[in-house]
Amino acid sequence: MxxxxxxxxxxxxxxxxxxxxxxxxxxxxxxxxxxxxxxxxxxxxxxxxxxxxxxxxxxxxxxxxxxxxxxxxxxxxxxxxxxxxxxxxxxxxxxxxxxxxxxxxxxxxxxxxxxxxxxxxxxxxxxxxxxxxxxxxxxxxxxxxxxxxxxxxxxxxxxxxxxxxxxxxxxxxxxxxxxxxxxxxxxxxxxxxxxxxxxxxxxxxxxxxxxxxxxxxxxxxxxxxxxxxSPFVAAFMGAENLLSMRAKLQSDQIELVEGEFNAAAVTPQSGRALTSGAVDVRFRAEAARLARSGDRTVLDPGALELRGQVASVSYPGGHWRHAVRLGDHEILVDANSPFDQGETVKVRIPAEALFIFNTAAATADAQPH
Amino acid sequence: MMVRIDLWWLPRAFVLGLLAFVIFGPLTNLVLWTVAEKWYFPHMLPLEYGVSFWQRVFSPRGNAMESLGTSVLIATLTVIASLALAIPAGYALSRLKLPFRGLILLAFLIPQAFPNLPVYVNIARFFYQIGLNGTIPGVVMVHVTHGLVFAVWIATAAFSAVEIDLEDAARSIGAGPIQAFRDVTLPLAAPGLMASAIFVFLESLDEFTGSYFVGAPDVTTLPLLLYTAGAGGNYQIASITALLLLVPSIGFMLVVERFLRADVLSKVGH
The missing domain is CATH 3.40.50.300 (P-loop containing nucleotide triphosphate hydrolases)
Structure with a gap:
């Protein structure tokens, strides 16, 4: 110091x-x-x-x-x-x-x-x-x-x-x-x-x-x-949404490999210490944006886009909070106006709001299920 | 309009009346005896009333005042000695994570666990050898072993009721351990310590067996005087002495009731 x-x-x-x-x-x-x-x-x-x-x-x-x-x-x-x-x-x-x-x-x-x-x-x-x-x-x-x-x-x-x-x-x-x-x-x-x-x-x-x-x-x-x-700090500071993905490192870019709910995305490494392999991706509910499935707006460079269905909507004050279902788990996303329950939506997370960490193998093995 | 009488009041009134009789009956009898000049069977009430026995008890030749003085002196010394042991012991037991804490507390009960008579006979024999028999320090020592269980248990509870944060707060702004104890812990534990002092005082005032074996005949406490008078068939003197013993007991019990807070009582024996 x-x-x-x-x-x-x-x-x-x-x-x-x-x-x-x-x-x-x-x-x-x-x-x-x-x-x-x-x-x-x-x-x-x-x-x-x-x-x-x-x-x-x-x-x-x-x-x-x-x-x-x-x-x-x-x-x-x-x-x-x-x-x-x-x-x-x-x-x-x-x-x-x-x-x-x-x-x-x-x-x-x-x-x-x-x-x-x-x-x-x-x-x-x-x-x-x-x-x-x-x-x-x-x-x-x-x-x-x-x-x-x-x-x-x-x-x-x-x-x-x-x-x-x-x-x-x-x-x-x-x-x-x-x-x-x-x-x-x-x-x-x-x-x-x-x-x-x-x-x-x-x-x-x-x-x-x-x-x-x-x-x-x-x-x-x-x-x-x-x-x-670290994932702990990210979660403690409010990035509670967690996605398990695979990443490939190419020069100073991170490629998040195409998965069941997302297309491949390439985002700048910006100093993150990462290796290729399984990663945990974390982001905050208020950092992501919701778009209708028909939305044709161009995705910002480096952003990650997910597809899911709105499972429930609530109003905690100031914005609408949506639980979006991705297969068998849910993420929370805020938006200024409500989307309908059951509607298929796009969740867009800008590059700077993505917190990516290598999945700790030891902790994954320690999980009871 | 119908007045409903709860029939349950009948047995309740009966039980309450019986209880009052059991408690106040002997007391009334005692008070009557103190003012009876002449009273014998089969008369329900004394035949003559008077205060001539009071004069005898309080006359310069009567032993009552001297015994009262001895009793109060012994009780006071017992309180001082017990608290001098109970304050450090109670503090240590409440603050330190001593191993066998429960066992240590239980150990103070040991003098109570054995029949008093054989214990006191042996103490008397031992004290006789070392010249403590028939002395006030000897009687005080016997009373202290007896009173210590109350003193330590209540002192431990009283100190446990003072949160350790309160002491740490004083330490953190510059108080040494003794200053923190003197300015924070002791004043906050004082009501409990006061209660334990009163218990010890009353126990000592009332104690008979130990005083008899260790003290008699050189040290005459009020209970010993009472015993002599009672054994001699002089119920008036015995009753007046008993009444004298009763006064501090009732007075102090009222004080204890005010001093012993629920949060201290709940920690007794923990």
Whole structure:
């Protein structure tokens, strides 16, 4: 990585007892960067965050912050602050006491603490709630108290463990932007664990997609969305439609061999690392276009065309979603106007929306059927 | 308009009345005895009422106040010793993934599992050899083995009810392990610990067998005084002593009921 890393995680393996959760993982995060760790539950993203925070100890490897090794340091000496999914506010303390606790530990003068607590309350829209107990607050307010408690001590690194997952959907959308703008304004380095793709895309400078204890891919939201490096990332980023095909490589072109539902198509390789043979082709429902079977419009160069029947139509809002039957399986395709059920249609997928990967023989064999 | 009488109320009223009699009958009898000057068979009620026995119990020569003092001192020391053991033990049992956690909890039940008498006779013999017999520390030690099961079980439950995230949250913003325990875990577990302290206190106040073998005749607790008075046929003194014992029990039970929350109770023994 060109950016000299402020937080450097090197070759760490973490586990509980005999199970290894993270295996030889490396990660570098720049100062002031907002990084989202994205993955489904059990992928190790929370373990990685807790290891960085100091609540889990790696078997091997090291963690460095600004050049100093913190691997063996207890959580309280690392200069980080963690915001918990459950908020973990102390029920026996008031809002002001919760926010001020970290400062009290630093033995700051009482006046300083009060000023900082007031500042935090104003910053987070909690003015006038200082004397309430957490039990008397709404979910959104609690979340902000938890954030204020972490920010009050001016941590070098802010760690967020799915802090929005317990909020109502509507509040969640506004809090996303609040946290992001706050992080930008304070210039703080932040690591945010989430399983919500959209949340990660909207908030983060860089997304780190994790699967089974490894980093599958990392990059800007645009990169991981448009150039998924593995079938897992493609599927996780919404390319749920899957076709099994055969590919032949000729110079820098990929030929998708004619099949039962498609004519042969030739599309540019554009840097994909592929070998000839069985491939998985993935694409998003909104990236494909539907056309009537009589449509004579010329196919864009490099695009793939499929023939199928509309099996069902639904309206999720904004566009019509069609399940198109190809033999014994279905794909989902969006269109601006509905097509009739049973109608034979053409599905056209432009070259840049096609994600092509070699079929992993091992995983194919592992399938139960 | 027809008034329908639920016939089921008849047996219910009967059972409730019986229950009230079983509970309050002996208590009424006890209270009557404390103010009876003269009462013998076949009379249903005392022949003469008076408070002369109260004067005797509370007179400077009566042992009641001294025994009460000894009992409260022993109970207090027992509470301090039990909590000093139960707080670290309960915390460790609730937080650490100790092997045989259930077995350790069960081990505290062992003093309860054997018949008390042979155990205490042996303890008395042993304490006699090392000079602990007839001393307040000796009696306190016996009471602690007895009270520890309540103290450890309830303390474990009280600490288990404090989510580990709450402690980690303090650690993450700069609190050392002891600070996090002092500022977060202990205050949140305090109601449960208070309840266990009260249980231990009441157990100690009530304890007879161990006090008798280890303490008598040098250390006289209230139950021992009660026994002496009762055995001597002096029901007035025995009843007044019993009433004295009853007051802290009922008072503390009301407090415990407020302190022991359902979420702590549900974790007892887990």
């Amino acid at each position: 060109a950016l000299s890393a402020f937080l450097k995680v090197e070759n760490i393996s973490v586990g509980y007892g005999a199970t290894t959760v993270l295996d030889k993982l490396d990660l570098g995060i720049g100062k002031g960067e907002f990084v989202a760790l994205l993955g489904s539950s059990g992928c190790g993203k929370t373990t990685l965050l807790r290891t960085i925070a100091g609540f889990a100890k790696p078997f091997v490897g090291s963690i460095q912050v600004a050049g100093r090794d913190v691997t063996q340091m207890p959580p309280d000496k690392r200069g980080m602050a963690l915001v918990f999914q459950s908020y973990a506010l102390w029920p026996h303390m008031t809002v002001a006491q919760n926010i001020g606790y970290g400062l009290k530990l630093q033995k700051r003068p009482r006046g300083d603490i009060e000023a900082r607590v007031t500042e935090m309350q104003n910053l987070l829209g909690l003015s006038g709630l200082g004397n309430r107990k957490p039990g008397q607050l709404s979910g959104g307010q609690r979340q902000r108290v938890a954030l204020g408690r972490a920010l009050a001590i001016d941590p070098e690194i802010l760690l967020l463990d799915e802090p929005l997952s317990n909020l109502d959907a509507r509040i969640r959308l506004t809090v996303r932007h609040e946290i992001r703008s706050l992080q930008k304004r304070l210039g703080i380095t932040a690591i945010h664990v989430t399983h919500d793709r959209e949340e990660a895309m909207v908030m983060a400078d860089r997304i780190v997609i994790m699967n089974a204890g490894r980093i599958e891919q990392q990059g800007t939201p645009e990169e991981v969305y448009n150039k998924p490096a």
